[in-house]
Amino acid sequence: MSPTVQPPPADPRTRATSDGTAVTITGWRCTACHYPMTQQVTACMECRGEVEETTFATEGEVWASTCLRVRVPGHQPPFAVAYVVLDGGPRVLVHTGGDQPLAPGTRARVVAVSETGDLVAEPDGPVSAQEVAS
């Protein structure tokens, strides 16, 4: 019952493209209840209504953050990550560069897609000392 070698699974992460200067985050939004979804769906996860492809804002508010300092396959520690609630939804997981997590409650903007395929965000606007989580 050992599995044979299989191709890697479909990438379940938020879909985004970058033209080198701007990032476009794509997903689906319900035409009835307007629920935003980053997972590939054929019906709304909330109300099972019809969905249509859409783009989402690249700016939002940091909801929580941390820096992982242990070995994780495909990622070189340390790496900081954050949940960012994009304006109008949804909430996405982003990498934020370096090892200092962004402070919850501050603004961030998705600026790139990393070589590993992850969203990369930066503080939106000048960084003050208070914006970096202690």
Add this chain to the structure above:
Amino acid sequence: MSAYVYGVGTSHFGRQPGVGGPALAQQAVLEALRDAEVDSVDAVYAGTVFGAPGTAQRALQSVGITGVPVLTFENACATSSTGFHEARHAVLSGRYERVLVLGIETMTAHFNGPITPEETDAEGRAGLALPGVYAMVASRYDHLHGLRPEALAAVAVKNRRHGSLNDRAQHGVEVTAEEVLASRMVADPLTLLQCCDISDAATAAVVGVDRGRTRDVRIAASALRSGGLWDHRSDQPWGYELMGQVAADAWAEAGIGPEDVDLFEVHDAFTIGEITATEALGLAEPGGGQDLVLSGHTTLGGRQPVNPSGGLLSRGHPLGATGLAQVAEGVWHVRGEAGARQVEGARVAAVETMGGGTAGIDGNGCVVVVLGG
């Protein structure tokens, strides 16, 4: 009508490469059968998270349990708690008179270090390993309530002190708050001594109808849910609302509240998990879990000890076996058989297990069990 725990058993907990599931299961099942004073069961509700297909049957034949229905559950960290909950309902419904519940996990066969995030999960693929999940809980908790490092450290100090009294625990060495906070950072703000270890172990319980024996422990309630959508509309840390909903279900069924419970075994996979669990269970107000542990209320000798076994932080975390280990601890205390870590006069114990790992929902599954009373 109630279902009862007739007997419990566990293997030793620890990194035991090469021992294998069947050998671990023999230790747990034979102890549980002896404890229950039975030699057969009507069915087996087994659980494993990472085990290969047939793990339960492979282990059960080694203890002579064949020819009965065997079901295998998977519900992340709440796997064997889920099996326990379902076995109880199988007994209550009259389907079976006596069910063996088995949790079995050989994590060193799958991981050299921390659990590898699931590639098919959106956040797992992005590198959010489980320490990161709980670190995000800590970050959000800090944003909502302010999180004091000394409160996190107090959980680790308390549980590792409790674990020093548990000869089955993987890590039974006392530590100081300074050592906890100075240990290597894993995922800010969680340091190494605030994280449970992977473990190989098996756990077992025999659940059955009322047979009129005083030593059997009544299951006063059990509740299980998986989490709702946890998204941009959510204000609370991951798992908090799910734990609260399941606890409310359990308190309603048991007809008691957290103030009536003598001891708790909760899911302290990481220190912050115990703080949020105690609040979700109603032991403290939101934000009050820190003062609860710092006050000594939850230490052995305090008003309501939490994790007298040492918790996952001391015992280790063999995912599919952990829930029944918590149940076993509760049973031992209610019977007065917990030895050096006995909670004096314990009559009611509550168990909470939280399983996670799926992005987008508030938890794969949470189980709360109330024993005794």
